[in-house]
Amino acid sequence: MNKTGIAGWFNIKDKGTGYFAFAFQRFSGLVIVIYLYMHLIFLSSLLDGRTTYNSLVQNITYGPFDIFIVMDMLLALVIFYHGANGIRLALNEFGIGLKHHKLFFYAYESISMVLLVLFLYYAYLFLGGH
């Protein structure tokens, strides 16, 4: 039982990798759910027509609000983290990796971070594509 609430997740002092994995899995999950609803609201602007939608995409991709690119990168980070740790937890359910939690955690997260860098590289490369 976690009675400390969300603030308690960030109290990682003197706690191990397991607690960090637990806390950040939940935090990243909440961030993704909030983003999901923001994404739905954003996509609703498709109904306003080409000019409005393209203008919004243009503004958050090429400026003046291109700070959203940084937020997109942070979002990609939490998605890749959440996915990799989620795969580890799913495999644990089948008894895979139970004896070497720490090793599996670092292995999956390392792979996911390499994939994240590749994703960001290609996304940046094709940022100009319409």
Next chain:
Amino acid sequence: MNNKNSNGLKGLGPLGWLLQVITGVFLIFFLGIHLYLANIDFGHPIRFFTAVLENLHNGYWLAFYIVFTYIVLYHGLNGVRGILYDRFDSQKSRALIKYSLSVLYVVTAIYGTLLALAVSRIAIP
């Protein structure tokens, strides 16, 4: 590493946890494709209005995105349920959480479906 800490959401019960794992596995597939299409697609990312419309005018992609919406919503809101169950353990609180999130799921799923269908019916300029 303490596995008790790294495993979360056990308060969901066996079925809720199993569905969380299954939808999570599906999301690797759905989200992987979505991220590729929307951000990379080797020079032709589906980002601007016409590209989005062309994509959703294809019935298979329309079905893909509607199913994707249902799965990602379930996974997300079921996860929120697990987090809230850890914080509130009385039967009354949990019933309220479950009911509220179920309503939110249905409302969002209907909105997402209607939005996808509406966009798929906009004429491509």
